[in-house]
Amino acid sequence: MDDPTSLYLHVPFCRHRCGYCNFTLMANRQDLVEDYLKAIAIEIRKSRSATLETLFLGGGTPTRLNADQFHCLMDILEERFELADELEMTVEANPADISEELVSTLVSRGVNRISLGVQSFRPEKLEFLERDHDSEGIRHAVDTIRSRIENLSIDLIFGTRDETPAEWMQDLAQAIRLQPRHLSTYSLTVEKGTRFWNRQQKDERMQVDDESTAELYELGIDYCEDHQFEHYEVSNFAQAGYQCRHNLNYWNGGSYFGFGPGAARFLDGVRSTNHQSTTSYLKRVLGGQDPTSEVSPVDREQWAREILIFGLRRRAGIDLDEFQERTGFSLQQLVGSQLAELLENNLLEIGSNRIWLTRRGLLVSDSIWPRFL
Secondary structure (H helix, E strand, O other): OOOOEEEEEEEEEEOOOOOOOOOEEEEEOOOHHHHHHHHHHHHOOOOOOEEEEEEEEEEHHHHHHHHHHHHHHHHHHHHHOOOEEEEEEEEEEEEHHHOOHHHHHHHHHHOOEEEEEEEOOOOOHHOOOOOOHHHHHHHHHHHHHHOOEEEEEEEEOOOEEOOOOHHHHHHHHHHHOOOOOOEEEEEOOOOOOOOOHHHHHHHOOOOOOHHHHHHHHHHHHHHHHHHOOEEEOOOOOEEEOOHHHHHHHHHOOOOEEOOOOEEEEEEEEEEEEOOEEEEEHHHHHHHHOOEOOOOEEEEEHHHHHHHHHHHHHEEOEEHHHHHHHOOOOHHHHHHHHHHHHHHHHHOOOEEEEEEOOOOHHOOOOHHHHHHHO
């Protein structure tokens, strides 16, 4: 395995939990931040050191930390890890949290990429998604960020109930008008344990049907590509030179560190995940225990299969010679019987020693991955 040069750090605090969210977070519990920082310091100090080329602070909402808390978190990280000169440092942010003071704090510690959780510009859709901002707040946040940080990514959700193609195009148009460098678009999913799930169990419709979801997804691809955003991964679009390097490391099957509640890591061929509950994570770490809840050694064949899946998420697909040289397996060895069927059904295409998902394959990609595993 390559030496890890990427690190994900989970900050589990939010102003409130949106109805569709099943992430590891605690709403309105700023009283736990100091214990969280103590636990993070303990966990990180037990890690080996490395030079980081990408650092991603996700959540939750990292921008819920105040200036002193953010500086403390960065001090903890920099005590153990060296930051490369060309470091890509991403912080996930909520529009409602953005201020000039916050952006100044982020910039002072090397943050050079912001992933902004916009989700929509339409008032009725934002209300449905239980977001705590409006379109005016989004524009103010973007202006404030772009005055200091050029590399801005915007997240959008599509496929909420009764959403029409015209309404989805309206969201995309307004997002692109703000001139981000990167866009991530996700179809609404209703996960068990969320308020949306509970409402759906009571026969309340939360999403459009599968056919409409596919239509909205394809419209989004065409619209973004028409506006010079390369569709470089199933759900991600970027202007030239602004692909997310941190996520590319995941999709290339690279190693990475992970710290905080619910955080995953892949080191020395072993995938492990911390306890999902923030309170359990804090109790374990502060009590001198290991916060890891799951450990899965990944053998060479499993790793090759994962690289195949992650690689096919990228629109460029997989170079077949590079894949075999790196993993020791040919595609025929791993997925020969499935491969023939997928090619015949026009879900995959091969050409110039590469293999990639077709447009039709993109629409059903989630049903392809289990067959490869």
